[in-house]
Amino acid sequence: xxxxxxxxxxxxxxxxxxxxxxxxxxxxxxxxxxxxxxxxxxxxxxxxxxxxxxxxxxxxxxxxxxxxxxxxxxxxxxxxxxxxxxxxxxxxxxxxxxxxxxxxxxxxxxxxxxx
Numbered sequence: 358x359x360x361x362x363x364x365x366x367x368x369x370x371x372x373x374x375x376x377x378x379x380x381x382x383x384x385x386x387x388x389x390x391x392x393x394x395x396x397x398x399x400x401x402x403x404x405x406x407x408x409x410x411x412x413x414x415x416x417x418x419x420x421x422x423x424x425x426x427x428x429x430x431x432x433x434x435x436x437x438x439x440x441x442x443x444x445x446x447x448x449x450x451x452x453x454x455x456x457x458x459x460x461x462x463x464x465x466x467x468x469x470x471x472x
Contacts, residue, residue, distance in 0.1 A: 410456055413453045439468070
């Protein structure tokens with residue numbers, strides 16, 4: 358009998374980080390989800406922190422526009438269009454909204470795009 362112990366990293370602590378969850382850029386929720394043309398991202402990105410929101414396909418490729426955001430330290434909202442960089446609407450399917458911010462671990466949430 359073999360017993361495997363698998364551990365999952367839940368968060369990464371970064372020196373000097375204050376506010377939000379420990380060391381991670383946080384997406385609190387996406388609404389609506391499923392979505393049709395855009396999704397609103399609710400985040401508690403630390404105040405003064407710059408970040409980027411992007412739309413990725415299930416293979417991990419950036420398929421949508423990248424939006425530059427700035428944290429407020431509380432529930433901030435950012436609207437992300439579910440379109441290619443050319444402006445054409447993405448096909449129906451499963452995508453990931455990814456938040457990357459200075460000095461913080463990236464965070465992703467799944468969004469389903471309907472037609």
